[in-house]
Amino acid sequence: MHKKILVVDDEKNMRWALRKALEKEKYVVYEASNGKEAIEKFNSCNPNLVLLDLKMPAMDGLEALKKIKVLNEEVPIIMITAHGTMETAIEAMKIGALDYISKPFEVEELKVTIQKALGFGALKEELNYLREELEHTTxxxxxxxxxxxxxxxxxxxxxxxxxxxxxxxxxxxxxxxxxxxxxxxxxxxxxxxxxxxxxxxxxxxxxxxxxxxxxxxxxxxxxxxxxxxxxxxxxxxxxxxxxxxxxxxxxxxxxxxxxxxxxxxxxxxxxxxxxxxxxxxxxxxxxxxxxxxxxxxxxxxxxxxxxxxxxPLRERKEDIPLLVNYFLEKFSQEVGKGKIMLEDGVAEKLLQYQWKGNIRELENVIERMVILSDGNKITVNNLPKEILVAEIREEFLLPENGLFMEDLEKNLILQALERTDYNQTKAAQLLGISRHTLIYRMEKYSIKK
CATH class of the missing domain: 3.40.50.300 (P-loop containing nucleotide triphosphate hydrolases)
Structure with missing residues (x-):
């Protein structure tokens, strides 16, 4: 796709000469005779580069430069200056012009300046691409x-x-x-x-x-x-x-x-x-x-x-261990911990869980466990309540003849206490209840160590 250049100059002969020179280089050239016309042409043709004369009637180059930069901050603009306008050219650079070229100039000098300006725009695009690529790969x-x-x-x-x-x-x-x-x-x-x-x-x-x-x-x-x-x-x-x-x-x-x-x-x-x-x-x-x-x-x-x-993740469970290891390494580095390992049984429970939130849910769970883990090992007690509750739901099916809820509740409390060596705080966490509620129910069922 050929690059588009907008030439803005009040001298008709200058515009004609620039058009001829630039079209030989396969550029698509648009013309404007003053700043006001330049804004209208810029809106309609959306050029890749602007050659902008400083001294023009109706609206001078500096004013046109400011308005073009509002329309498109990224477009490269080269100012065309005459003798005695160097200070104004420097002011234009401060406003946002990329470069300037002084009359009279050689066509070859202009071509090189344009190539550099277009190359600078391409470089900015490449840098943006590299930033996204870096994000993509890290x-x-x-x-x-x-x-x-x-x-x-x-x-x-x-x-x-x-x-x-x-x-x-x-x-x-x-x-x-x-x-x-x-x-x-x-x-x-x-x-x-x-x-x-x-x-x-x-x-x-x-x-x-x-x-x-x-x-x-x-x-x-x-x-x-x-x-x-x-x-x-x-x-x-x-x-x-x-x-x-x-x-x-x-x-x-x-x-x-x-x-x-x-x-x-x-x-x-x-x-x-x-x-x-x-x-x-x-x-x-x-x-x-x-x-x-x-x-x-x-x-x-x-x-x-x-x-x-x-x-969904539940249909490709063989990927779960790979994802777990990846997130463990990622979050352990982020929080400044050494290599973190999973205690026996934790990986199995992560595999059994259905992961309705898929990879995003798995990532959040691993991050939470890494942050809350003591030392460099994640234990069953670090598993979120929703995973433990889901496991209980899968293990216990309602018998055809029904059951007594109190017997089931007492059995679960005993299991939680035995698993935590009768640590009431940890047992309450496994059951998803407060320690005070656990103590009340232990008294209710006459459960003692």
């Missing part, structure tokens, strides 16, 4: 060796080399965002922008402006133009998390983007072509929502080009 890895996870990663490898829209399905906490990250960072777009948005976390009245942006004056409070998420992701990938939370009105607008490959800012009059790879995710059953009329069928099929179903 502390946010995909852990597991189960066949289910291998099948998912095989699918990721196959689809990442395409531009196909992907729909990631799975329960909350299964790692849908990590899979979206893997798709982007394994694709040819990995050096381009990667923009994420949680559709369920933004109020309905704000989601359109977040996705598509708005023009200055589009509504009360719109003091400047805002670039939306789709436009920021141009050339790269946008991740629409919790896409099932979009209302029907936004679904129509998203469908148009997927069909036409263009967006329109709120208050805008011209469609803007975009090249964005869409990855969406949801923990909802979109097919059922379609049948109920809560999700558009045409949008469902647009999103569901390549579906990737993530299995």
């Amino acid at each position: 502390g946010k890895q995909i852990i597991g060796a189960s066949n289910q996870l291998k099948n998912v990663m095989d699918m990721v490898e196959r689809v990442s080399k395409t531009n196909a829209t992907v729909l990631i399905l799975g329960e909350s906490g299964t790692g849908k965002e990590l899979i979206a990250n893997a798709i982007h960072y394994s694709s040819d777009r990995k050096a381009a922008p990667y923009v994420k948005i949680n559709c369920g976390a933004i109020p309905e009245n704000l989601i359109e402006s977040e996705l598509f942006g708005y023009e200055k004056g589009a509504f009360t409070g719109a003091a400047t133009r805002k670039i939306g998420k789709f436009e920021r992701a141009n050339g790269g990938t946008i991740f629409l998390d919790e896409v099932g939370e979009l209302d029907l009105g936004m679904q129509v607008k998203l469908l148009r983007v997927l069909q036409e490959k263009e967006i329109e800012r709120i208050g805008g009059t011209q469609p803007i072509k975009i090249d964005v790879r869409v990855v969406a995710a949801t923990n909802r059953d979109l097919f059922s929502m379609v049948e109920e009329g809560r999700f558009r069928e045409d949008l469902y099929y647009r999103l569901n080009v390549i579906p990737i179903q993530l299995p």
Whole structure:
């Protein structure tokens, strides 16, 4: 894609000379004869770089520079200065101009200055990419060796080399965002922008402006133009998390983007072509929502080009020990503890638990146990109550002929006391009751050590 350059100069001959020189270098050139016209052209053509003369009628270069920086802080701007305007050029650099070039100048000098400026913009994009890549590779890895996870990663490898829209399905906490990250960072777009948005976390009245942006004056409070998420992701990938939370009105607008490959800012009059790879995710059953009329069928099929179903953690239990070891190491380092081990029986209970919150729940449980553990060993007493209660529910089934609740309660109290060597505080924790309640019930059932 050829870079776009906006040339702003009140001298017609200068604009003509710059256009001819830059078009030979395969740049797309736009022209403006003063600062006011420059703002209008900038809004319409969204250039990659601006060549801006300092001395112009209607609106001078400094004023135009300030207004362009409000519209787009990142765009590189090169000031064109004349003899005796050096101090003004330095002032422009302080405001935000990237560089300046003094008249008269050689065409080759201008070309080098432009290349450096565009290279600087590319470097900023690369740094942003590297920051996200670092985040991706440190502390946010995909852990597991189960066949289910291998099948998912095989699918990721196959689809990442395409531009196909992907729909990631799975329960909350299964790692849908990590899979979206893997798709982007394994694709040819990995050096381009990667923009994420949680559709369920933004109020309905704000989601359109977040996705598509708005023009200055589009509504009360719109003091400047805002670039939306789709436009920021141009050339790269946008991740629409919790896409099932979009209302029907936004679904129509998203469908148009997927069909036409263009967006329109709120208050805008011209469609803007975009090249964005869409990855969406949801923990909802979109097919059922379609049948109920809560999700558009045409949008469902647009999103569901390549579906990737993530299995819940309870269906790939062989991955639990790997995840436990990973989180143990991670959180022990964070809290400054040495290597932390699990006491006999703890790992078994972690395997038996159903993990309705999936990997996110497992991560939270390990972090809590590491923080609350004494020394470098996690014991059964460090296990959260919900895991112990779940174990009791699985072990005890109501007999066909029923039972006496008091006998069951007494039996459980005895088990808890024996397991903790009659430590009343620890036994109460195992039972999920207070120590005073335990003492009362011990007296009720005449239980003594």
